Structures are given as C-alpha cells and as structure tokens.
Amino acid sequence: MNALNPTEVKNMLDLEKNTKMTVEGLNVFYGDTHAVKDVSLNLRKDEVTALIGPSGCGKSTFLRCLNRMNDTVDSCRVEGMIKLDGQNIYDKNIDVVQLRARVGMVFQKPNPFPKSIYDNVAYGPRIHGLAETSADLDEIVATSLEKAGLWVEVKDRLESSGTSLSGGQQQRLCIARAIAVSPEVILMDEPCSALDPIATAKVEQLIETLRGKYAIAIVTHSMQQAARISQKTAFFHMGTLIEQGETSAIFTAPAEEKTRDYITGRFG
Numbered sequence: 126m127n128a129l130n131p132t133e134v135k136n137m138l139d140l141e142k143n144t145k146m147t148v149e150g151l152n153v154f155y156g157d158t159h160a161v162k163d164v165s166l167n168l169r170k171d172e173v174t175a176l177i178g179p180s181g182c183g184k185s186t187f188l189r190c191l192n193r194m195n196d197t198v199d200s201c202r203v204e205g206m207i208k209l210d211g212q213n214i215y216d217k218n219i220d221v222v223q224l225r226a227r228v229g230m231v232f233q234k235p236n237p238f239p240k241s242i243y244d245n246v247a248y249g250p251r252i253h254g255l256a257e258t259s260a261d262l263d264e265i266v267a268t269s270l271e272k273a274g275l276w277v278e279v280k281d282r283l284e285s286s287g288t289s290l291s292g293g294q295q296q297r298l299c300i301a302r303a304i305a306v307s308p309e310v311i312l313m314d315e316p317c318s319a320l321d322p323i324a325t326a327k328v329e330q331l332i333e334t335l336r337g338k339y340a341i342a343i344v345t346h347s348m349q350q351a352a353r354i355s356q357k358t359a360f361f362h363m364g365t366l367i368e369q370g371e372t373s374a375i376f377t378a379p380a381e382e383k384t385r386d387y388i389t390g391r392f393g
C-alpha cells in the first residue's frame with residue numbers, strides 16, 4: 126500500500142478532529158417496521174448537515190436516535206453504533222439526561238413551557254446546576270437569548286409567558302432554551318415548517334450564526350432551505366441513506382438517480 130502524502134494525512138487528521146458524532150450501521154425498528162436501514166453518517170462540529178427525503182423515509186427517526194429520544198417509544202429498537210466524541214451513547218453507563226443536554230433538540234412545532242420567557246431559558250441551567258448565583262443565571266439567560274437573536278425583542282418582558290410570543294419568536298426561544306445548557310450538538314426537526322417566511326428567514330439566519338459553534342443536524346422538507354443553510358446533505362429514501370456529501374455537489378451533480386429525481390421534484 127502506498128504511504129499517504131502529508132496533505133492526505135493532514136486531511137485525515139482534520140476530519141478526525143472535527144467529527145463530533147459518528148453513526149455506524151444504524152438500524153431502527155418500530156415493531157416490524159424497519160424504519161432506518163444500515164445507515165452510517167458523521168456529523169462535524171463545524172458544519173450544518175441537512176437530512177432530506179420524502180415523507181416516511183426515516184429522517185426524524187434517524188435524528189431522534191442521536192439523543193436517544195426514541196427511548197421514549199416502547200416499540201422502538203435501535204441497533205448499530207452512535208458515538209459522541211468517540212463514546213457510545215447507547216452504553217448502559219450513559220446518563221440520558223446529560224446526553225440530551227449535550228445533544229439538544231428543537232422540534233417542528235415551537236413548544237415553550239407554560240412559564241415565563243426567563244424561566245423557559247433558565248430551566249435547563251437550573252436542573253443541571255450550571256449557575257452558582259442568581260447573577261450567573263441572569264447572565265446565562267441573557268447570553269442564550271442574545272445568541273438566539275431574541276434578546277432585543279424580549280429583554281423588557283422576561284416575565285411574560287413564553288407562549289405569548291409569536292410563533293417565530295417561540296421557536297427562537299426554544300433554540301435559546303437548547304443553547305442555555307451549552308450543548309455540543311443541536312438537532313432540529315423541521316424547525317421552520319410551522320413558521321411564516323419572515324420568521325423562517327430569521328431562524329435560517331440564526332442557524333448561520335450558530336454554525337461553527339455547534340454541530341447541527343436539521344431535517345427539512347425544503348430543498349431550498351437545505352441548499353441555503355447546510356454544508357453537507359444526506360438524502361434518505363425508504364429508510365436507506367441513498368447519498369451523502371457536500372450540499373453543493375448533491376444539489377448540482379448528485380451521483381444517484383434517486384437523488385436526482387427527488388431534488389428535481391419527480392417524487393416526494
């Protein structure tokens with residue numbers, strides 16, 4: 126075998142250094158339904174990865190395995206290996222509450238708690254003991270709201286209910302809530318599908334500002350959105366990962382016919 130040249134070695138080390146999560150041979154079943162079939166995919170800490178594909182192809186199931194949200198579904202069985210920084214997240218010694226702080230999630234429908242804006246963001250840091258004093262907590266809440274691009278809009282009404290905000294603001298509040306516990310990965314399951322175009326644009330801008338600070342995986346039905354916000358794209362079809370790669374390549378020169386048919390709107 127030929128030795129690797131220095132550039133190849135550097136590329137391999139960079140890849141290793143920037144990989145946050147690795148998924149190898151993932152199979153997921155709901156009873157007899159084989160929802161995800163032998164999927165292997167890595168998430169890098171400096172990138173947004175978009176998961177696309179027609180309804181029912183297993184995108185959400187895949188995403189929900191990354192922080193063990195599927196543990197809550199009785200019929201769900203997960204096989205294969207998912208590692209966070211090299212550690213198997215399905216290991217019996219893993220504390221799932223800690224895991225979900227490290228791998229946060231934002232859902233399709235904004236789901237703020239029926240509490241004040243302040244308490245929505247403070248909830249996680251409180252239960253994880255991240256603030257020693259109330260001033261520390263104030264600081265975490267303010268910083269998280271700033272990072273979520275919501276601070277200016279809510280700083281004078283922190284005691285108002287989170288549910289009193291507009292849909293787009295609620296979604297950014299949910300992102301602030303995820304950020305508040307200093308996650309390393311943020312999973313987003315169609316975070317804009319319940320939002321109007323202006324609120325969608327704000328969330329997309331926010332994702333762009335979060336890129337590089339967190340590994341981000343986003344399920345989206347909008348191919349325009351995937352093209353705008355992601356660096357990597359993975360195309361699923363009937364539980365199988367058909368193709369993955371640079372977003373620009375997937376959308377301009379897909380290798381697989383199925384991918385081409387999907388992105389050109391022939392099915393889905």
Ligand SMILES: Nc1ncnc2c1ncn2[C@@H]1O[C@H](COP(=O)(O)OP(=O)(O)OP(=O)(O)O)[C@@H](O)[C@H]1O
Binds near residue numbers: 158178184200
């Ligand atoms: N809780 C569940 N119980 C049983 N089957 C489920 C459950 N959740 C998903 N499935 C099945 O698993 C398969 C994959 O569903 P999944 O929701 O992951 O697809 P998806 O690509 O995210 O779809 P969509 O784009 O419509 O949200 C489907 O056949 C679905 O019916």
